[in-house]
Amino acid sequence: MSVLKLENVSKSFKRFKAVDYMSFSLDEGKIYGFIGPNGAGKSTTINMIAGLLKATSGTITILNEDVSNKNIRKYLGFSSEFPVFYNDMGCLDFLIYMGTLCGMSYKEAYKEALYLIDRLALSSFENKKVSSFSTGMKKKVGLAAAIIHHPKLILLDEPTANLDPDSRLEIIEIIKELASDNKTILISSHVLSELETFIDNVLIIQNGKLVLDASMEEVQRTSDNATLIINSKDQRLRAFLDHKAYIYTLNDGVYRVKVDNDAKSSIKKYIVENDIDFKELYDENMSLNDLYESITKGERHETDHS
Amino acid sequence: MKQIIARNFRSFWKISNLIFMGFGIGFVVALSLHLYGKDTIFSFEETVGRYNVDYLTMCAYVFIFGIANISLIIKTADTFTNEIKSGTVKLLFIKPLSRKEILLAKVLGNFLGSLSNLLFCLLMASSLYIAIGNLDIDVAINIYTINIAIFLGGVIEILTILALMSMLAIFIKNNVLFTILMIFILFIGAGVIPVAENIASNTYYDLHLYCFDLSSQLFTLIKTFAEPLNTVIGTYSGTFSTFMMTTYSLNDPDFIIGNSFGSAFKDQIGPLIIMTVYLAITVFSMLASILRYDNMDIS
Numbered sequence: 001m002s003v004l005k006l007e008n009v010s011k012s013f014k015r016f017k018a019v020d021y022m023s024f025s026l027d028e029g030k031i032y033g034f035i036g037p038n039g040a041g042k043s044t045t046i047n048m049i050a051g052l053l054k055a056t057s058g059t060i061t062i063l064n065e066d067v068s069n070k071n072i073r074k075y076l077g078f079s080s081e082f083p084v085f086y087n088d089m090g091c092l093d094f095l096i097y098m099g100t101l102c103g104m105s106y107k108e109a110y111k112e113a114l115y116l117i118d119r120l121a122l123s124s125f126e127n128k129k130v131s132s133f134s135t136g137m138k139k140k141v142g143l144a145a146a147i148i149h150h151p152k153l154i155l156l157d158e159p160t161a162n163l164d165p166d167s168r169l170e171i172i173e174i175i176k177e178l179a180s181d182n183k184t185i186l187i188s189s190h191v192l193s194e195l196e197t198f199i200d201n202v203l204i205i206q207n208g209k210l211v212l213d214a215s216m217e218e219v220q221r222t223s224d225n226a227t228l229i230i231n232s233k234d235q236r237l238r239a240f241l242d243h244k245a246y247i248y249t250l251n252d253g254v255y256r257v258k259v260d261n262d263a264k265s266s267i268k269k270y271i272v273e274n275d276i277d278f279k280e281l282y283d284e285n286m287s288l289n290d291l292y293e294s295i296t297k298g299e300r301h302e303t304d305h306s
Numbered sequence: 307m308k309q310i311i312a313r314n315f316r317s318f319w320k321i322s323n324l325i326f327m328g329f330g331i332g333f334v335v336a337l338s339l340h341l342y343g344k345d346t347i348f349s350f351e352e353t354v355g356r357y358n359v360d361y362l363t364m365c366a367y368v369f370i371f372g373i374a375n376i377s378l379i380i381k382t383a384d385t386f387t388n389e390i391k392s393g394t395v396k397l398l399f400i401k402p403l404s405r406k407e408i409l410l411a412k413v414l415g416n417f418l419g420s421l422s423n424l425l426f427c428l429l430m431a432s433s434l435y436i437a438i439g440n441l442d443i444d445v446a447i448n449i450y451t452i453n454i455a456i457f458l459g460g461v462i463e464i465l466t467i468l469a470l471m472s473m474l475a476i477f478i479k480n481n482v483l484f485t486i487l488m489i490f491i492l493f494i495g496a497g498v499i500p501v502a503e504n505i506a507s508n509t510y511y512d513l514h515l516y517c518f519d520l521s522s523q524l525f526t527l528i529k530t531f532a533e534p535l536n537t538v539i540g541t542y543s544g545t546f547s548t549f550m551m552t553t554y555s556l557n558d559p560d561f562i563i564g565n566s567f568g569s570a571f572k573d574q575i576g577p578l579i580i581m582t583v584y585l586a587i588t589v590f591s592m593l594a595s596i597l598r599y600d601n602m603d604i605s
Contacts, residue, residue, distance in 0.1 A: 043605065044605065047604070047605050050396075050399075050400050051399060051400060052396055052399055052400065052603070052604045052605060053603045053604070053605055054601070054603060070402050070403055070404045070407075071402055072402075073400060073401060073402040073403075074401075074402040076400065078400045080393075080396065082393075084392060084393040084394045084396060084397065085394070085397075086394055086397075088320075097309060097313070098397065098401075100309050101309055101310075101398070101401040101402075101403065102401055102402060103402060145397075
């Protein structure tokens with residue numbers, strides 16, 4: 001079931017087109033990584049989904065209802081990159097206020113706020129003013145405020161930025177728990193090595209356009225730039241790689257060959273046919289960072305040529 | 307929506323605001339004690355005859371102008387300008403509430419908060435008057451009822467100013483500029499002084515006639531409600547002319563207050579027209595605020 005659907009959504013700020021005819025949809029219970037260079041249009045897109053910005057054209061629907069419908073926003077949770085709080089409110093009061101604004105009763109909101117405060121290890125700060133919190137703690141409270149009302153769609157902008165390693169793991173655990181509870185999560189982040197460990201799908205945006213929308217499995221299956229790792233002392237293999245002019249590095253008998261799928265097949269075929277002795281032979285999956293670089297740099301080269 | 311109303315209402319009863327009110331009340335007490343024993347201050351017979359009730363004027367000036375309006379400027383700036391600037395308005399815009407509801411809830415919260423401040427201050431003023439001044443029951447009844455009249459006059463005034471302030475806060479988005487502009491507008495519209503005087507004096511005339519006639523108490527209450535409307539509106543209409551006339555009659559303030567355009571105009575058809583104009587200003591301000599708020603991009 002599609003929880004969020006964007007159809008030909010554009011957003012212009014005067015003459016600048018921040019988002020250009022973007023279309024994608026998010027399925028229930030999955031974690032989506034939303035990545036792209038600075039200024040690509042990620043935050044603009046997230047803000048449009050959250051209802052903070054109005055799309056210049058196109059439609060955004062959450063659970064088949066237009067995002068402008070106020071009632072649909074009770075199914076939406078949002079935590080911005082730099083969460084903001086009321087200076088006069090303590091952590092517990094703030095979370096209760098956020099919960100009751102989403103239609104929860106005071107009792108429900110109170111109970112849920114206490115649970116989240118405990119879950120995020122903020123118990124000793126529950127009555128302290130959020131404005132006095134560290135950046136990392138503010139992030140946690142921002143996340144708690146986004147999920148207190150059990151939304152079906154959660155938008156998280158850089159949820160782990162400026163957090164210490166323990167807090168990062170804590171937040172990632174919570175995100176995974178939310179997904180297992182059938183919530184759909186869209187995460188914008190620049191920490192790709194971290195993101196690839198828990199996202200199901202990736203959306204890459206460049207110059208306001210969506211350039212990739214795929215599952216992580218799909219990405220790894222179809223990627224033709226993976227690295228082939230061969231651990232072999234056989235000199236015939238080196239001669240073959242040199243002869244074919246493949247790019248590789250050799251370190252203590254371990255070859256890391258960066259080739260496309262066809263070349264990979266050709267190397268494997270050569271090893272089998274010539275009975276090359278090897279200890280290990282496997283494909284090293286493409287990292288999200290490699291994929292991101294190949295797409296965004298490719299785009300940049302195309303732009304340069306044009 | 308009720309949570310936003312409650313939050314805005316509560317902001318008027320914070321320690322900072324209570325201290326602010328405390329200063330106002332302290333000022334009135336100090337001035338009352340200073341003036342105690344001077345006939346013109348606490349003698350109604352004399353003061354009404356001169357179309358001037360000093361104590362009430364003073365209270366109205368301190369509480370309506372000094373506290374209710376200044377609090378409103380601070381709170382309106384906080385509710386609209388600061389929230390947009392700091393980004394906390396995002397917290398509300400992503401909730402299942404329309405922007406219209408958010409705006410109206412904030413305005414209503416501020417309105418009720420301000421009125422509660424005003425009511426509290428005027429009750430204090432009445433009590434102080436009775437405690438320090440004349441304990442005669444006749445005067446006690448009068449003073450409370452007159453303050454109800456001042457309160458109702460304040461309701462109209464606060465509503466109009468609040469609508470105007472909300473619109474300016476949303477459009478200007480700059481705290482300093484907004485505050486300077488609002489104080490300037492309030493000073494120009496310093497009709498609160500003649501408003502208070504007119505309310506107090508005119509209501510007193512009716513109360514004086516009917517005070518111990520129980521059957522006419524209800525009528526008095528209705529009059530109390532109706533009279534401030536006329537007076538406030540009439541005096542508002544006179545505010546601009548008063549301001550203009552000030553330049554010509556600086557040496558004769560009684561002329562400005564007592565015989566202003568508003569005072570003469572309020573018995574004519576003028577109040578209806580002026581009421582419509584002021585209602586239109588309030589409605590226009592609110593509609594403009596809603597439109598702007600509704601189409602505002604926050605990022």
